[in-house]
Amino acid sequence: MKSILTDITKCIGCNECVLACKRTYDLPPELPRRWHKPDGLSARNWTSIVRLPENKFVRKQCRHCQEPACVSACPVGALIKNAEGPVTYDGGKCMGCRYCMMACPYEIPRYDWDSAAPYIRKCILCYERIKEGKQPACTEACPTGATIFGEREELLAEAKRRRQENPKLQLYGDENEIGGTCVLYVSDVDLKAIYNGRDLRGDPALPSTTAPVLASVxxxxxxxxxxxxxxxxxxxxxxxxxxxxxxxxxxxx
Ligand code: SF4
Ligand code: SF4
Ligand code: SF4
Missing domain, CATH: 1.20.5 (Single alpha-helices involved in coiled-coils or other helix-helix interfaces)
Incomplete structure (x- = not known):
């Protein structure tokens, strides 16, 4: 299964990954909107760099969960977990109900307010590129190796190796975090800061709890x-x- 590992200690906040994503998918420039969340993600920005105190930069994108709550919440099967790892969506099927937005524990999918046929948008882990044997545009563009692409098992082993070398690092995305994700992090800052104060490490996979959550809406x-x-x-x-x-x-x- 393909994955991305982002090492916060190596990120210099240059934004090259964000620009590469926008170029690849021909995403238009952002429009300022009152209702946008401050993390920089939108239908026009599928990845963003969140600046934290002490010049720390955290790349944010869909985590491509192993057991994605968005997929289990979608009533028309518009979201798919692919065998290669990416969680993709089919705009032709999406009916814009936004259940996935409510279900995602990382608050990733964003609604495309400008389209005549609005549907949700998010990072798709460059599914077409990886099927062609290429790496995602964002990891290819990163000048420091802060965000890298590879097999999940190898990247997880690499993340654990880095954490062993530097005990200040925390690991995000292994099986103890809602069943594991295909976007892993090692970080010397608490990633709660980009997830609205939530830390999902130690939580079980979410699809089993999606239905009760949605029932409470x-x-x-x-x-x-x-x-x-x-x-x-x-x-x-x-x-x-x-x-x-x-x-x-x-x-x-
Ligand atoms: S991070 Fe959210 S949108 Fe991405 S796969 Fe997981 S549940 Fe779905
Ligand atoms: S994996 Fe592809 S779609 Fe996702 S952020 Fe990177 S460039 Fe954008
Ligand atoms: S391209 Fe690399 S160093 Fe630059 S902001 Fe993105 S992850 Fe950080």
């Missing part, structure tokens, strides 16, 4: 959104199928 809160999104999705799909039918008829005629 007031239905009135999601109801209208889901209804409207569902309507939009249905109309969109019907139009799409109609077009496919028409082009099929033309081809046969």
């Amino acid at each position: 007031p239905l009135t809160f999601v109801g209208v959104g889901v209804l409207m999104s569902g309507l939009y999705w249905t109309i969109n799909r019907r139009e799409q199928l109609k077009k496919e039918g028409e082009s099929g008829e033309k081809a046969n005629g």
Whole structure:
């Protein structure tokens, strides 16, 4: 399984990883919005660098969980955990209900407010690139080796080796953290700072607890959104199928 290891002690905050991601996916410049979270992630920024005190820089992106809560929460199967590691999504299936946003313990998926057919966006671990035998654009661009790509088992062993060498380092993403993640970290700062004060190390995998969490969300809160999104999705799909039918008829005629 493919993974990324980010070593916070090596990051100089140059932003090259962020720019490489934007270039690769042709993501437009960010628009300032009042409702954006301050971590820099958005539908237009799939990875960000969060600056912490004492000039510490923490790269934030989807953790590509081994047992992703977003996947188990999605009612239409728009999110997929691939055998190679990446958690990807299918914009054609997504109906914009935002259950995944509520389920993700790291608060990663972001809604694309500007699209005529809005759906959630996030890092996809450069799935197409890794299928072609390449590494993700972000790890390729990093000038210091602060964020590297490889097999999960090897990166986990490397992370443990670094922690043994430097006891100040903490390891994030092994099996003790919600079943493990494909984006690992070694860090000399507490990563709670980028996860809204939460530390998930020691917590079990989340899919088993996703249903109770979602059950606690007031239905009135999601109801209208889901209804409207569902309507939009249905109309969109019907139009799409109609077009496919028409082009099929033309081809046969
Ligand atoms: S970090 Fe969130 S969005 Fe990414 S795989 Fe895990 S649950 Fe899904
Ligand atoms: S793995 Fe790919 S999609 Fe994810 S942050 Fe890096 S460049 Fe962007
Ligand atoms: S490219 Fe590397 S050093 Fe620069 S901000 Fe990204 S992770 Fe840090």
